[in-house]
Amino acid sequence: MSFRLPKTEDELQNLLKTIDSGYKEPSDNLFQLCNSYLPKFKRQGVLTPLEDENRNIQRKNAISCNVPSCKQDFPTVSAYQSHYNSQHRYFCNECKKNLPTPHLLDLHISETHDSFFAVQSERKPMFQCYLEECKEVFWNSVERKDHCISCHRFPKDFRFDQINFQNKKVSNKEMEVDQETVTSKKNSSFSFGHNISRGFTFKDMSYAKALTKNSSKVKNKEILGDSSVVQDLMDSLPKMEE
């Protein structure tokens, strides 16, 4: 059913006299009738069916990602677009870090790779909030983190946090060096997987014995030449009692 305005001015004015005027809040009774006809929001979930694997195999013209060092293939353009947007769109060329939004990439580049920013940040607060809409700036990333946790109720372990990344970067720069192993016992013989230990032997005496036999009479240098490597080896051998 539709409603039409009265045709004459008098009729309309008489009708209007029966109605209240003035500002009305959304909760006013006047709007209740109509509200019952308006669509209500209903919470809804989502279910996307699984794609069958054969479909991907059947596709002849798979799209390959043309970014160097990424050789992935995609069955559809949309799958490729999704991949590109999530992995290559907001990408830091300097440290190969991938970020989800342009704002976070801007923050990352200026805070990690911009020397002008580094100088300026010592003079005035330069660290912007992770939320682009928040215009507050801070002296350092720790202050910013505190602000995000207390004001914006971010989780303490926010995964796009620049601090986490910087720490990782520092640890990556350090070269891994094996710790020097200190062994109390020096092995003079080796084992090839059997329980019997073996050493080098000459025909009539052991190699160690040959080295130390005439040590009091003839200098070691004279026997084995002037080699420092051999000298080290000799020092490492146990002294044999004559």
Add this chain to the structure above:
Amino acid sequence: MNSPLKEQIRKKAQEFRENRREHEFDGLRVALGELQDPALETLTEKDVISLAGRIKRRKGVTLEDFFRLNQAFLQGNEFINSFMNVTGAIQVLVKELTGRDSVHQLASCETLCNLSLGDPPICSRLATTVGSYLVTYLDTSQENRLQITALWTIENLLEIQKSREILLSMEIIAKLLNIYTTDYENEEARECAGQALSILSQFNSFKEKDLLLLAGKRLNNPRVPGAQYYLKIIFESGILKQNLDQSFVDYLINFSLECVRNEEFLKVCYAVRVLGNLFAMGRKASESFEILEVLENCSINECLKDEVLWMLRNFYNLV
């Protein structure tokens, strides 16, 4: 040998089939307990708990795991509660959501959307744990499906008071207004953002700074998808009580008149309410007199009679 024309027709037919198939495979939106497909697997709470344990133990979640979890969550609240009671299970979803695989990001976001159908304590926990990531992904306008799924999840969370407060502290209104009023191709995102804003306005969530922002953002075309929410937001947010720029008043009156001409029930209803309150606050524009002509030429639903008369009374008081 095939002629080029035949080849072209074959190619077009193949593209058409593929598009149709993709449409078929597109996400299905259902409310809690509405999923009734005999082809779907029947899951028990025990299955959900073991699935949650499995995704924790394994290095990553498979798409089948996501699908089974989604299926379970849509079947009932008890499955959602069981999953949330497994310590660390939600962290696996966060890891997938923020990971590098775009397919898994989307699947994880869908699972979170289904979890947001849960009870208020579940929703507030979700808002605390994943709210910041969902808000971050609203800026990824290039990645349509992820952005839209994040918007669906946010809409669900905004219905609950505690989770709404958490999201409000993350400047959600500014983010949504940006999506809603920016002219770009993603119309579905605009519609979702409009709906989310209308939920917020319904719960009086607009503060003074948000109203200032709202007054600065305008929807250019009243015929775009999602435009039906604009006047609802304007009416319910309380902005009409504020001191408004004459240019904004002119814009609102023009926009409302265009909506009345449109004759779509939701648009006409809120256009009449906005005009009524604008006239009540003593605001008018040169186009205000057009309202009589527009009302005479349009068919208006009978249930709107009282509201139209109230608006006209305010109008006559003004002139």
